[in-house]
Amino acid sequence: MKAEIIAVGTELLLGQIVNTNAQFLSRELAGMGIDVYYQTVVGDNLSRLKEALQLSSARADIVILSGGLGPTQDDLTKEAVAEYLGTKLHYDRLALDKLERFFQDRSKPMTENNKRQALAIDGGTPLDNETGLAVGNAVSKDGRHYIMLPGPPKELIPMFQQEVKPWLLQHVLTDELPIYSKMLKFAGIGESALDDRLTDLITGQSDPTIALYAKDGEVTVRISTKADSELKAMEKLDQLQAEIEAIVPDHMYASQDVPIEQVIVDLMADQGLTLSAAESCTGGLVMETLTSIPGSATMLRGGVVCYTNEMKHKLVNVPLHLLEGENAAGAVSAETAEVLCEQIRMITDSDFGLSITGVAGPGYAERKPIGLVYIGIAERGKKTEVHELHIKGNRETIRVRATKALLYRLWRRLKATEQ
Template identity: 45%
Template sequence: MNGEIIAVGSELLLGQIVNTNARFISEELANIGINVYYHTVIGDNKQRLKQVVEIAQQRADLIIFTGGLGPTKDDLTKETIASLLGVALSMDKAALQSIEDYFSRRNLNMTENNKKQALVFDGSEVLPNDNGMAPGMVLTKDGITYMLLPGPPSEMEPMLTTYGKNALIKRMDRSEKIQSRVLRFYGIGEASLEDQLLDLFEGQTNPTMAPLAANGEVTIRLTAKHASDNTRIQLLDTLEQTIKERVGEYFYGYDDTTLVKEMGKLIQENKLTLSVAESLTGGLFQEEVTSISGVSEWFKGGVVTYWPEVKINLLNVSKETIDQYGVVSEQCAKEMAENVRRLLQTEIGLSFTGVAGPATLEGKEPGTVFVGLSMKDAPTVAYQLKLSGNRESVRTRAVKNGAWRVIKALQSL
């Protein structure tokens, strides 16, 4: 199957929101061996929707739509496609029931326009919406499969993974499959990585290798193509091995893992606990930690000491240290890490202090960051970083570096 993803929504064309749906769907399709060759975005406009569908029918045999399934007047995807394909719409009882339940659970009155959401293509496979009202649907007609999904990612994503993917797998010609594996690296630049693997990048055809650099990390996507599941995995394993022999020290994980997640796994494996003191990162590290469920196994909490006075009063950083070295200093980072560790009674204490920008602080340039790491029964250390980019980028890169320091420290235990 060759796919095209068509997102319908004027808010996308106005730049009000970003089309994260196309990314999510593309990744999910790649995982089951469906190639996506086109993403298209149009507004809530019948005429233009018809035209792009006619173009898509010439170049794709799987067309996935997102958006325009809601109750309002500008939700017109379903009606437009039905008219274009010449299929009738009929009321799906289960979907209607689910919409009625949705309102009654919230003690709200269901208005008439909400019923229209339960209309589906005659003869289609209905995809239940466990997180909203409008159901999705799949229909194959004249050799082309059409899948309609709702626009809100919180509804679309679980619908696709829970129901949509299976509906597609059933319809696939499974003679040959592609399979991807992403290797993630930290602490090495893209050019340097490419340099060390140049012969591989140039010589590899199966698996293929695609590098990508973003936010201080580099990834390599390996994609193998073969009918046999075992052979695909073997092809990926062999190439991964060769890559790791050369740049393994920078490798930290697979696919969509993160440095913070890998750090968490290691802390948990070692049966340790973590606390964190953040200044310039302002809670970003702890937020990323707690976005993972189940972290209370190893994460106790921490502080956001944005003001110097809070560093002193809440975290017992000594006033002398701050007066003598400033808050953007190795000494302050060390005290923050050590004190948060003692205060929260954890084995690991991690700290961040520095200049996020745009203004300088204590005469130091934005991007000047100190990461402090205190571990029980080991000398407390601090690392100075020179990070580039804007405020957001400096904070994000500082957080990654902190997780990397913990990973390296635990790996050398």
Template identity: 55%
Template structure:
């Protein structure tokens, strides 16, 4: 079963609103065993909607249209579909009665154009709109299933959950829901991860392997079709074990959480605390940590020590490390160690994490852009620091340095 979602609305093409309906529907269809192969966005134009429907008919068994069911002249979806399929439009009386009552209760006259919202393709299955006025439609012609849904998510979502899912499950045999697990990685890039798993990716059938990445994070989604969670686990377990045997040292979670979420929760569960000292990241590391809801029990605070004066006066970094003949300087392994240890003591935390480096655009202390040092202090243990060479522009270096600092902390937490 191949599905295509057609989102109708010029406002989508102009970027005035985001096409969140396609994301929601793709996820919901996967849950009942239907794969979405194509997303299409088309404007409020009769010719282009016809063309989109024709293309979808040539490559999909299920076509879901969202949007274009309102009362205005540019709400064309039902009219165009009726013309393409040769099915006349008729009034769905329960929807008409609901609309009449709605306007009467508001004391507002119902204009003739509102009647469009109560129209349906004759012979189709009406889909009740719990939160709006436009009735949806579901029908099958020549082996292709068509579903028409309203565009506003508050109307579309309940219609899909309470009407569409049941309609599809009653008409499509042997639907096996998709089940997935997520493996999250740190300390390894997408290209290297793919290289180590390339034979598994090239030879995939069921289960499937889908690597994806965003800045500072890499994940793999393993997916299979199964009758239930136990069957899915049995199918996924051998592939997961093989992946762990190859790159298990980089896996920090088997759920879709960020590295900062994982660290904050782990520290919280173990009753331990963290403080950070930042220079080149300018507070971005603290921002990542404080974005985790309920993280105040683990992250106690930090210092943005952007200048040498603050490093000395607030953190207590020795002056001889920062300036003077023979001093390693602010951007150095020694200063990273001192910053981590000082902030740990200053805040009374169990861990201290520091970042100092050159985010650009120019060199600093004669040191190149992208040179970063991360320090990790653990109470009762020797403080350590690592040197990193990070590429990118200034915002990219700041983010990658922050994520790299979290990775170094995770490495210490593991040990």
């Protein structure tokens, strides 16, 4: 089963907004066993939109359109689909009632153009918009299926989950075996390196399938299979997961789609361990990343952003002779990273102390290159470890990758403690 996504909106072509809907829809469709071969962006123009529909209908079984369902004259998606299919539009009674109540509750008159949001295609299925006013539509003709969704992600995402998925399962995927997936999460290894390590499994794959997705500092491997029951699917997926873990045992931190900071917070909370951090070039990103996880208050003692040498000395007791002077190691050094993590651990009386110091750019610091970063981990009663990193990318990429690298090393340490 093949699908194509058509994003409608001149603002997308002008670069005024980012098309995150296509990313979400592609991921969700892939999870249902539906392949997305093409993504199209077309402006608010009736003839060009109909041309896009003609092209997509020739190469896809399912066409999903996002955007163009609003109240203005340039919201033309439903009109274009209706004209292309040779059918008519009508006002959906439930959607129109919802619109009228919306304006009545606010004591505002409903202008005539707002009724456009209640338009539905004859013979189709209206899709309820829980978080917005524009009703969606799903319609089938000549073996092709057309789904119209609103543009705002806050409306599109819940509508897809609550309305489109059940409609596809009921009307389109009736003869398809359900697809089951597991998301394996990796850190401390890049996408290309992981792909190389798994090359034999990837090239020989048939069922289950393997797909890699990369983000800064993390890689996700989705393994998927079709089966007539979850039990049978999990037997195949668990076996493949065990093979992958055997190849890269030190990098897979989770078998579900969670960030590494979530795993760290859970591990430390379960073990009753505490943490603190002293950050320089990341400017508090480590603490921000951890505090974004619910439950982090149980394991996080506190942190310090000590950006300047003066603050490293005053707040975290780094000796000035280590930071400044002709023969000093400097702020960006393994020695400073070591003192930072050890001192912040002692100051806060936590079980672990973390540190990051480096050059995020855009210029050199202490005549040291952009991307040179040192990370440190001090643990109560154990030897401190410091790692030197050479990170490629712009300032923000360096900060994110340095943070993820430190969290990966901490995860390794916590796993060793757990064992």
